[in-house]
Amino acid sequence: MFGVLVNVLTVCIGSVVGLVLKRGIPTKVTDALMTGIGLCTVFIGISGALEGKNTLVLILSMAIGTVIGTLLDIDRQLNRLAAWVEARFKRKNDQVTLAEGFVAASLLFCVGAMTIVGSLQAGLTGDCEMLYTKAALDLISSCVLAASLGFGVLLAGVFVLVFQGGLVLLAGFVAPFLTDYAIREMTCAGSVLIIALGLNIIGITKIKVADYLPVILIPPLLCLFM
Template identity: 40%
Template structure:
């Protein structure tokens, strides 16, 4: 839960700075900060990817997960869910700046591969590298949102805590059922997704990382099958 706690703290600090900097930060400063974070996120992903004991599991999982996720259209589904939620709860209330700020921030902080993979890492390994990196990104985002939408961004810490904390607790509960070999392949596959997020932050051709989320499930299944067969 430490990673989620730090994430919440980063959002709170970002909101405070956003209120102090109502005119916002220069765009060039935001861009260079995000690029620097992108480099750091890529490094974290590489470190995670090196955990694999069988690169074929990772490659098979990432390709299969990407194909399945693209056919399902996971990113589009998440975007539509966000749009519908916004329309139902805040979209029709143009005067409700708090509602707009809350919904916008919640969607940005919760909908994404980094929140899921980071929370899984916290629960399965007790490490928080991904959520720490996400905290920096969310902190900067909170500054920008607060400077334009107001203090309602602060309310987003509640769903962030419940969402990421819930995934972490569930992963921690399931951890005893996973052997080290299975966790290693899930970690390595998640690392590739994190590299994709880092490349997106750096401004390269956009990678639909959200559509690749099923890869982690494929990695778990393949690793479990090969472990039971005695290959890993």
């Protein structure tokens, strides 16, 4: 769990720095930085998606996971949670809602190859090296995101703790299902969602990425039979 705590700490530090510097950074600069982060996010997603070796597993995972996520309406539930907090913290004339910052940051920090593989690796072997690397990247990302999206990015640290911590604790239970093959396909599925998130950050699309989160959990089950 130490690697997860380090990651949460870097997210909080980066977010605080971004919030402090927010007023001193011109809007055009933060907009440009957000576009840059979005492009990097797309690149990270494409790189991870290439880890997959079985397109059929990805297609079936996307279909099954999308149905589950849509029926559960995960995106709306996350937005309701963030909106509940927003009602207590929102300031006048905010251009970006706390909910938007919370959801975008939570997905960016938690949906991806490094999150899944790093957390599982830490839980199974105690090796936190990948989580430390992710923490360094999240330090920079959270600073830029907080400067643009506000206080919601800081709250995303709680989601990082719960999500990554849960993966670490559950690693021992799911170990029998996590072959190298299954991990590659999980990485691929998660990376496709990262691409969607990057496109959202740039402003090209408005995909409800949270509704697709169950997609990441389907590949290990399919890999048992394929």
